Amino acid sequence: MDKEQYLQGLVRKLETSSPLPFEEREQLLRLPLTLKRFEGGQDIVSEGERTKQCCLVSEGLVCRYKIVGDGQRQILSLHLPGDIPDIHSLLVEQMDHNLGTLTPATVGFIPHEAVKSLTRSYYRIAEAFWRETLVEASIYREWMVGIGRRSAPSRIAHLFCEFITKMTAIGLSDGVTCELPLTQSEIADALGLSTVHMNKKLREIRQAGLVRVRSSRLTILDWNGLCELAEFDPDYLHLRRSSKI
Amino acid sequence: MDKEQYLQGLVRKLETSSPLPFEEREQLLRLPLTLKRFEGGQDIVSEGERTKQCCLVSEGLVCRYKIVGDGQRQILSLHLPGDIPDIHSLLVEQMDHNLGTLTPATVGFIPHEAVKSLTRSYYRIAEAFWRETLVEASIYREWMVGIGRRSAPSRIAHLFCEFITKMTAIGLSDGVTCELPLTQSEIADALGLSTVHMNKKLREIRQAGLVRVRSSRLTILDWNGLCELAEFDPDYLHLRRSSKI
DNA sequence: CGACATTTTGAGTCAGCTCAATCAGTGTGG
DNA sequence: CCACACTGATTGAGCTGACTCAAAATGTCG
Secondary structure, eight states: OOHHHHHHHHHHHHTSSSOOOHHHHHHHHTOOOEEEEEOTTOEEEOTTOOOSEEEEEEESOEEEEEEOTTSOEEEEEEEOTTOOTTGGGGTSSSOOSEEEESSSEEEEEEEHHHHHHHHHHOHHHHHHHHHHHHHHHHHHHHHHHHHHHSOHHHHHHHHHHHHHHHHHHTTSOOSSEEEOOOOHHHHHHHHTOOHHHHHHHHHHHHHTTSEEEETTEEEESOHHHHHHHHTOOGGGGOOOGGGOO | OOHHHHHHHHHHHHTSSSOOOHHHHHHHHTOOOEEEEEOTTOEEEOTTOOOSEEEEEEESOEEEEEEOTTSOEEEEEEEOTTOOTTGGGGTSSSOSSEEEESSSEEEEEEEHHHHHHHHHHOHHHHHHHHHHHHHHHHHHHHHHHHHHHSOHHHHHHHHHHHHHHHHHHTTSOOSSEEEOOOOHHHHHHHHTOOHHHHHHHHHHHHHTTSEEEETTEEEESOHHHHHHHHTOOGGGGOOOGGGOO
16 A cells, blocks of 8 residues: 555665665656555566566565475565565566565565666666675575584574564564564575474474574574574674674 | 676576666676675674675575574574675664675675665665565575475485575586585584484485586476475575576 | 474484595605 | 505495474364
8 A cells, every 4th residue: 555655665675774865765756656556475477578667675584595306496585665685687688586475475576677767867776786696696605605514502592583683674673572473384494494304403492592482483482592603693693783682 | 706707696686676877887887896805604694793794606606594492403494695694784784693605705895885885776676685585584584394294305305406506596506417516414403303303314415316416516307206205396596487497 | 173384203214424544646755 | 667655535333413204283264
């Protein structure tokens, strides 16, 4: 409904590094946005597609994923409101992965020309979008380290730390508790684990008194302990200093 | 020595998607470049640093990596001549990982202002650099899928497929054989495996007649078999069509 | 109250790990 | 030319973290 509000989320994100001039912010807020509602578990864009628009997550939780030959899924990233997870489609012809919803979600579609016209007219806007994609790459690197070199409990803790930090940064958490609308299967697919193993290790983390996870809600009981287990250092998220918990 | 030749490699890469106008290409070829020679196994830039220049790999093999708490290393990407692996330092203040050489290497340093001045003056150059970082992100995603969801033999095969494809794209391989100046330890660190297991599975791949690996040289004996084992589909590299093997 | 998705638990298996040698290649100094 | 040192590759012997399969328990929601 309130398109400008959704674009505000985008602008806030783009201004993480430095504020934009009034005119450029206004131009962004005036981007054409076609809202569409999705169920949970639906694909927004599929591997192989060539799109002419990009999508702004407005409400809900969205993820990238790939399916390998034997049917296993790897979730590659999570996207919260304010993200444009397929901004890369501006410059790279073809989707090499899928983009889907994890919860019911509202997604706003913005034509490529509209964005391209802004990035070509205002280098600050181009740099802000570019920077966002660089931060995303930085998150990929951190996930790769986790999947490649950390134990299951450490990975789980790391996901919790990252998730609540990002939720806090966009005002959807107080830093202690937040919605966590992910099934254990989905978390496992993001961490490169099996669901069963994920469940067992999560129980240990719970029993160690680090977090409470109940009916789609995550509550941090021992932030320091969780960070230590996760080896979590939020630098890789490249947030504004004040956004850290 | 031949700075312009090194910059040619960069230009060729930037023109993967579409050729640049004469003037813009000339500007790129005139970028100031300070060459520096490194031994193998040296750090070029370290985690936490804030740099005022970015580095163009000119000769040799360079990698990104992180070290986790217990001392294990995860190699995050490999960079061949023509790459600017820390172009992100233009827009993201702080290095969140290390950049180091795997072989003796020549690296050219370019001041940030010089690059920024070009990207701000010519949107095509900005988009070409941006696109390169997007392709890199795409490679991260593919590696993440491998580490998270593929077996050790499949991951090893995938690395071979990717490496020779990239070497071929820059003219350092005929598509059948190329230098592979990586120790088994280093390959293991890139794939999230232990050195010992890597060695054993590599032997199986060799014995299956898929590749020959001897004294820093990789030779493909059965490209189709290797691709099948790896589930390798070069789309994620977003190369020019003609560059594919 | 069902019907369905999700979580939890147990049991057994296995891919990948660690530890510990050994072997091979390369370079160095005498 | 040989002894020695060093790095990297290879092999064997357990060990274990994570996996699969199967079933039961618990939520969730129309």
